[in-house]
Amino acid sequence: MGYEDKLVPHALKFRRFLDKFPKFHNIYVIACISCVSALLFGFDISSMSAFIGTEQYTSMFDLSSDVQGFVTAAMSLGSFFGSLASAFISEPFGRRSSILLCSILWMAGAAIQCSCRNLGQLIAGRIISGLGVGFGTAVAPVYGSELAPRKIRGLIGGLYQLFVTLGILIMFYISYGCSKIDGRSSFRTAWGIQMIPGFVLFVGMFFLPESPRWLAKQGYWEDAEEIVALIQANGNREDPDVLIEISEIKEQILVDEHVRAFTYADLFTKKYLPRTIVGVSAQIWQQLTGMNVMMYYIVYIFEMAGIHGNANLVSSSIQYVLNTVVTIPSLYLLDKVGRRPVLLVGAAFMFAFQFGVAGILATYAETIPEAERTSPSVTLKIPDSRKNASRGVIACCYLFVCSFAPSWGVTIWLYCSEVWGDSACRQRGAALSTAGNWIFNFAIAMFTPPSFQNISWKTYCIYATFCGCMFVHTYFFFPETKGKRLEEIDQIWADKIPAWKTASWQPIVPLLSDADLAAKMKYEHKENESDLIKSDADDNSENEKKVEQA
Numbered sequence: 001m002g003y004e005d006k007l008v009p010h011a012l013k014f015r016r017f018l019d020k021f022p023k024f025h026n027i028y029v030i031a032c033i034s035c036v037s038a039l040l041f042g043f044d045i046s047s048m049s050a051f052i053g054t055e056q057y058t059s060m061f062d063l064s065s066d067v068q069g070f071v072t073a074a075m076s077l078g079s080f081f082g083s084l085a086s087a088f089i090s091e092p093f094g095r096r097s098s099i100l101l102c103s104i105l106w107m108a109g110a111a112i113q114c115s116c117r118n119l120g121q122l123i124a125g126r127i128i129s130g131l132g133v134g135f136g137t138a139v140a141p142v143y144g145s146e147l148a149p150r151k152i153r154g155l156i157g158g159l160y161q162l163f164v165t166l167g168i169l170i171m172f173y174i175s176y177g178c179s180k181i182d183g184r185s186s187f188r189t190a191w192g193i194q195m196i197p198g199f200v201l202f203v204g205m206f207f208l209p210e211s212p213r214w215l216a217k218q219g220y221w222e223d224a225e226e227i228v229a230l231i232q233a234n235g236n237r238e239d240p241d242v243l244i245e246i247s248e249i250k251e252q253i254l255v256d257e258h259v260r261a262f263t264y265a266d267l268f269t270k271k272y273l274p275r276t277i278v279g280v281s282a283q284i285w286q287q288l289t290g291m292n293v294m295m296y297y298i299v300y301i302f303e304m305a306g307i308h309g310n311a312n313l314v315s316s317s318i319q320y321v322l323n324t325v326v327t328i329p330s331l332y333l334l335d336k337v338g339r340r341p342v343l344l345v346g347a348a349f350m351f352a353f354q355f356g357v358a359g360i361l362a363t364y365a366e367t368i369p370e371a372e373r374t375s376p377s378v379t380l381k382i383p384d385s386r387k388n389a390s391r392g393v394i395a396c397c398y399l400f401v402c403s404f405a406p407s408w409g410v411t412i413w414l415y416c417s418e419v420w421g422d423s424a425c426r427q428r429g430a431a432l433s434t435a436g437n438w439i440f441n442f443a444i445a446m447f448t449p450p451s452f453q454n455i456s457w458k459t460y461c462i463y464a465t466f467c468g469c470m471f472v473h474t475y476f477f478f479p480e481t482k483g484k485r486l487e488e489i490d491q492i493w494a495d496k497i498p499a500w501k502t503a504s505w506q507p508i509v510p511l512l513s514d515a516d517l518a519a520k521m522k523y524e525h526k527e528n529e530s531d532l533i534k535s536d537a538d539d540n541s542e543n544e545k546k547v548e549q550a
Helices: 003-018 027-034 036-049 055-060 065-085 088-094 095-114 119-147 150-178 184-194 195-207 212-217 223-232 238-254 264-268 273-287 291-296 299-304 309-325 330-336 339-364 387-409 411-418 423-455 458-477 488-497 514-549
Strands: none
Touching: 003 027, 003 036, 027 036, 027 119, 027 150, 027 195, 036 065, 036 095, 036 119, 036 150, 036 195, 036 291, 055 184, 065 088, 065 119, 065 423, 088 095, 088 458, 095 119, 095 184, 095 195, 095 291, 095 309, 119 150, 119 212, 119 411, 150 309, 150 330, 150 411, 184 195, 212 223, 212 238, 223 238, 264 273, 264 423, 273 291, 273 387, 273 411, 273 423, 273 458, 291 299, 291 423, 299 309, 299 387, 309 387, 330 339, 330 387, 330 411, 339 387, 339 411, 339 458, 387 411, 411 423, 423 458, 458 488
C-alpha cells in the first residue's frame, strides 16, 4: 500500500471539515483568493530589495556580497524544495490543503524574520517562507486552471503573474514607508506585515471549492460535476460547456489510469526529450533574462547610476509600478496574438536594453575608491556631472521591465502548462520545469552581488547575451500553442512540425467541433446519468468505510 492510500482516511476527514463552510463559485473570486499565494511571492522579492541599502539594515547585518547573495537567495532555495514537496500533499489531500499549508509556512517564516536577532534566524525565516512560496507556485496555477472555464483559462492563468507584480509593488511601498522608522523596527515592522496576506489566504481557502479534477480522481464524480456546473453555468448540468468539461475530465482520468508507470526518466527518452528541453529551458530562460537582478538588486543598480538615498527608492518604486501596469495588457495579448510573437518580441527588446545599460555604464561610470564604497557590491558609479548618462541607465532599466513583464513574465507560466501536450508527461514535466526555474532563481540571486563586485557593468553583457540566445532558441524550437487543444499540441510533436510553421498548422484529421462534442456528450450524459450516480454512491460508501476503520 502506497503512502497516498494510507493517507486516504485522513484526507477524507479533512475534506469533510473544509466542506462545512459555505463556498464561492465565481471563478474570478476564486482566482483572486487563490492568487494571494502569488502576492506572497511578490512580497518576498521586494521585502529585501528595499532595505539592503539602508543604514538600519546594514548596521545590524554588515554582510559581504557573497553572504548577502545567499540571504537573498534563501527564499528561492526553500521554494525549490517546497515545489517538489507539494505533490506529496496536493495528491492525497487536495489542492486546497497545499495552498493552506502555503499560508501557514509563509506566516511562520514572516514571524521568524520579523523577530530575527541574528543572521541565522533571518536565513531560516526566508527559507521557511520560501517553502510556502514553493507550495503556492506549484499548486495555485494548477488549481486555477482546473477550475477555470477553458475559454478564459489564459486570463485566469495570467492573473497569477499579475498578483506577483502587485505583491512586489505593495511590499516595496510598505518597506519604503517603514524605512523612515529609526532603528531595527523599520525592517522588523515591514517583515511582520507580511503575515497579513498569509492570514487572508488561510481564511479565504476555507470558502473555496475543491478542484473537480481532484474530486473525480478520488471517485467523487457527483461532487465534481456539481462544482463544474456551479462555476460555469450557475448550476445547470446540461449546459454544453459543462458537458464538454466533464467529458474532458473523464478522458483525462481514464488516460491517467494507464500511465501510472510514467517516471521522470521517461521525460528524457527519444519521444519526450524535445518537449522536455523546450519546457525546462523556457523556465530557465525566464531567469536568465536578468529580470530578478532588476527586482532583487535595483537599489544597487541605481546607485551605480549615481542615484542615492530617497531618490533611489523613489526611482525604484517607479520600476515596480511599471512592472505591474504593463503586465495587464498581456492578459489580452496571450489569447489574441499568440505565445511565440510575444516571447520573440520580448527577447529582442530585452537584448537591446541590457546592452544599453552595459554600454552607458562602461562609457560614463567611474570606479569608486574602496574607502568611499557604501556597499561591497557597488564598485562604480556615474558622477553627478553626467546626469544624462544616469537618466539613460534608468530609462533602459524601465524599458527592460516593460519588455519583460508582458512577455516572458506572464507567458512562460501558461506556456509550460500547455507545451507538453501528452497527458502522460504533463504533470511530471511541469514539475520538472518549475524546479528548473527555482534552482536558477537561487543561482542568479547568489551570483549577482559578487558579479557586480568583480566584473561590474559586464554583468549586463552576460544577461544580454542570454536574451539573444533565447530569441534564437524560441524561433527555431518553441511551437505555438494558442488556440490549440492539448491533443493537437501532442500531434505537433509527433509529426515534428517546425516551430515557425506551427501557428498556421492544422491537424490532418480535424477534431469534433464544440457544438458536435456537446451534442454527443449530452446524449451520453442522459444515458449514463443513473449509472454515474450509482457509481458515485458506491465510491462514497467505500470511502466512508475506510474512514470508520481508521
